[in-house]
Amino acid sequence: MHYHESMIELVGNTPLLKLNAVAADIRATVLAKVEYFNPGGSVKDRIALRMIEAAEESGELRPGGVIVEPTSGNTGVGLAIVAQQKGYHCVFVCPDKVSTDKINVLRAYGADVVVCPTAVDPEHPDSYYNVSDRLVRETPNAWKPDQYSNPDNPRSHYESTGPELWQQTDGRITHFVTGIGTGGTISGTGRYLKEASDGRVRVVGADPEGSVYSGGSGRPYLVEGVGEDFWPDAYDREVADEIVPVSDRDSFQMTRRLAKEEGLLVGGSCGMAVAAALRVAEPLGPDDVVVVLLPDSGRGYLSKIFNDDWMNDYGFLEEGEPTVVRVGDV
Ligand code: PMP
Numbered sequence: 589m590h591y592h593e594s595m596i597e598l599v600g601n602t603p604l605l606k607l608n609a610v611a612a613d614i615r616a617t618v619l620a621k622v623e624y625f626n627p628g629g630s631v632k633d634r635i636a637l638r639m640i641e642a643a644e645e646s647g648e649l650r651p652g653g654v655i656v657e658p659t660s661g662n663t664g665v666g667l668a669i670v671a672q673q674k675g676y677h678c679v680f681v682c683p684d685k686v687s688t689d690k691i692n693v694l695r696a697y698g699a700d701v702v703v704c705p706t707a708v709d710p711e712h713p714d715s716y717y718n719v720s721d722r723l724v725r726e727t728p729n730a731w732k733p734d735q736y737s738n739p740d741n742p743r744s745h746y747e748s749t750g751p752e753l754w755q756q757t758d759g760r761i762t763h764f765v766t767g768i769g770t771g772g773t774i775s776g777t778g779r780y781l782k783e784a785s786d787g788r789v790r791v792v793g794a795d796p797e798g799s800v801y802s803g804g805s806g807r808p809y810l811v812e813g814v815g816e817d818f819w820p821d822a823y824d825r826e827v828a829d830e831i832v833p834v835s836d837r838d839s840f841q842m843t844r845r846l847a848k849e850e851g852l853l854v855g856g857s858c859g860m861a862v863a864a865a866l867r868v869a870e871p872l873g874p875d876d877v878v879v880v881l882l883p884d885s886g887r888g889y890l891s892k893i894f895n896d897d898w899m900n901d902y903g904f905l906e907e908g909e910p911t912v913v914r915v916g917d918v
Contacts (some may be wrong), residue, residue, distance in 0.1 A: 590663040592842070593692075594673050595627040599637050600748045602626060604756045609849035610842070610862065616762075616869045616876035620862070621753065624854065624885035628665040635772055636666030638744030639733045640674065649731045655908035656730050658720040660686040661813060662734050662884055667895040680725070681720040690888070730845060735770050736884025748882055748883070749773065754855035756784070759785070765792045766881040768801050768831075769815035769855045771823025773881060778827040784809040793828040794857075795862035804832035810836045810892075810902070814857045815882060832864035836903050839863060840893050843886065845896070853886035856893050 592598055602625045609619040621847060623631035643649035653676050655667055660682035671678045678699035682691065683706045692703050702723070704716045712718065724732045735741050753761055762783050766773050778791035798807030799815030806817025813832075819825070843859025846852040865880035872878065892898050899905045 595669055596637060596673050599626045599633045599670075600626070601752060604753070605850075605852070607835065607850060607862070607880075610695045610845055611866060611869065613835070614866065614869045614872070615744045615874045616872035616878050617756070617874075618865060618878045620850070621749070621850070621879060621881045622854075623881065623883050626666075627888070628662070628669050629885045630662035631773060631881065632662035632664040633669065634744045634748055635735060635738075635741045636663060636670045636733075638747070639735070639738050639740045640667070640676075642669050642740040642743075643731055643733070644674075644698070648842050650678065650729060653677075653731055654727050656681070656720060656723045656727060656732050657734070658682065658716055659735070661888075663695050663733075665697065666822070667733065668694055668699045672698050672807050676802065679723060681716060681723065683716050687891075697706075697893050701767075720735065735772065737824065739822070741770055741772035741822045742824065745773050745776025746780045747776075749777040750784070753777065753879055754781065754784045757879065758824045760877045761785070761789055761879050762890055763790045763792060763865075763868055763872075763878040765832075765861055765878060765880075766796060767883065768793045768795055768799075768823065769816070769857075770816045770820050770830075774885070775822060775824035775827050779824065782827070784824065790829045790868075791827055792868050793831040794861045795831050795833050796839070801828075802831045804833075806857065811839045811856045811860050812889075813855070814860065828869075832867055834860045834863045836902070840899065840904050841906075842866075843889075843893050844899075847896045848885060852882070853894075854882045855884040855886055855889055858882035858884070858886075 605620045607618045618692035626633040655678045656682040664680045668678050681702045685706050704719050724730045781789040795802040796811045796815040798804040798809050839860035842863040843856050861880050869878045
């Protein structure tokens with residue numbers, strides 16, 4: 589019999605898939621690391637597992653412990669699954685702009701969710717930041733993973749994502765392209781690939797236009813999970829050889845093409861990363877192997893990127909692109 593003992597064993601070892609249609613004019617091989625095959629549906633399962641196991645080893649997280657983290661997204665799902673399997677309780681803090689669908693996913697895994705008002709200053713006692721700090725102080729046996737500063741975030745990628753890519757490409761990878769949020773993926777994976785290739789692999793960050801990584805001030809953009817208005821400790825500023833800024837429009841149009849042309853229903857930061865990867869691959873030759881990491885699935889974005897009305901409201905759809913035809917309207 590071949591079976592796994594728990595969901596935890598299914599974290600990592602995600603497939604590498606060749607991009608065909610969207611890379612039709614490119615001579616290099618462009619491969620996508622499809623992270624939605626992780627049990628929680630995103631790359632963040634990797635860091636959740638590593639951060640929790642490291643905290644168990646150091647004694648910061650003890651039996652019966654409570655994991656408190658300000659997150660509403662993929663990191664919360666990863667933490668909730670690993671915590672549940674290991675017998676810890678999770679409390680997530682999120683701002684009130686987060687969709688009820690996202691909150692319900694965390695609740696489904698057994699986590700508690702505390703929702704804070706967005707319309708207050710960061711110094712206000714009810715702010716997102718203050719509430720999570722207070723919960724950590726006041727909850728007995730509480731531990732805060734803090735993905736933005738936890739070295740086990742990049743370390744998880746140095747130990748899993750990097751070696752997987754090196755083995756899957758037989759050491760032939762020449763370029764690695766990924767979005768930057770906390771910076772954990774690019775820092776850990778990028779450092780491993782540079783070391784394994786004696787510095788040959790070129791590491792490229794993809795960034796929403798306006799974020800600090802590509803020289804902006806944090807100007808608002810719509811792509812979720814990537815870009816920042818500050819420099820997190822998890823980000824190693826030495827590792828990226830190049831940062832490619834990508835507009836929301838290019839990110840979302842590529843996200844929709846990935847579903848339509850490659851059968852890949854993925855999130856907006858994936859479209860952003862692929863748009864950057866194709867720009868990087870454009871001048872390259874047939875011996876080059878460009879790997880782009882796709883962090884999550886498109887299921888969490890059905891009412892935005894995959895909703896024609898939402899796309900039209902922002903002017904992101906090409907003129908004349910067919911939208912849903914409602915019988916009776918025509
Ligand atoms: N895309 C999505 C959807 C994410 O949730 C994240 C994590 N914030 C990233 C990309 C970026 O990954 P990292 O935090 O490792 O830089």
